Amino acid sequence: MRDKSSQHIKPILEELIKTEETYVENLRIGLENYGNIFARKDLPIGLRGKKYVLLGNIAQIYEFHAEEFLPMLHTYKRDLKRLFDEFQHYIDVSVAMVREIYTIHMNVCKEILNTHIF
Numbered sequence: 001m002r003d004k005s006s007q008h009i010k011p012i013l014e015e016l017i018k019t020e021e022t023y024v025e026n027l028r029i030g031l032e033n034y035g036n037i038f039a040r041k042d043l044p045i046g047l048r049g050k051k052y053v054l055l056g057n058i059a060q061i062y063e064f065h066a067e068e069f070l071p072m073l074h075t076y077k078r079d080l081k082r083l084f085d086e087f088q089h090y091i092d093v094s095v096a097m098v099r100e101i102y103t104i105h106m107n108v109c110k111e112i113l114n115t116h117i118f
Helices: 004-039 051-055 058-075 080-116
Strands: none
Touching (some): 004 051, 058 080
C-alpha cells in the first residue's frame, strides 16, 4: 500500500483481518464445545448420529476460513489488487456451495430441535 488512498484502506483491511481471526477462533471454540457432546454416552437417543445434521457444514466452514481465507488475507494484505482478485475468486467458488449445504441442513436442524427441545 503505497499511495494516500491505500492508507485510508489500511485500517479497514486491518479490521477485516482482525474480524476474520475472531470468527475463526469462535468457530473453533464452537466446534470443540458442541462437536464433542456427540461422544457423550448420555446423549439422548434422538440426537445420536445427528452430529452432521445439527452442525451441518460448520467444520467445513471452519477449515475454509482457517486454512484458506484467513491465510490469503494475511498473504496479500500489502497487495490490494491481488487481495481483491483472490477475494472475488473465493466468493465465486465458495458462497453458492456453502449456502446450499447450510440450507439443506437448516430445515433438518429445526425439526430435531422442535422434537427434542420444545
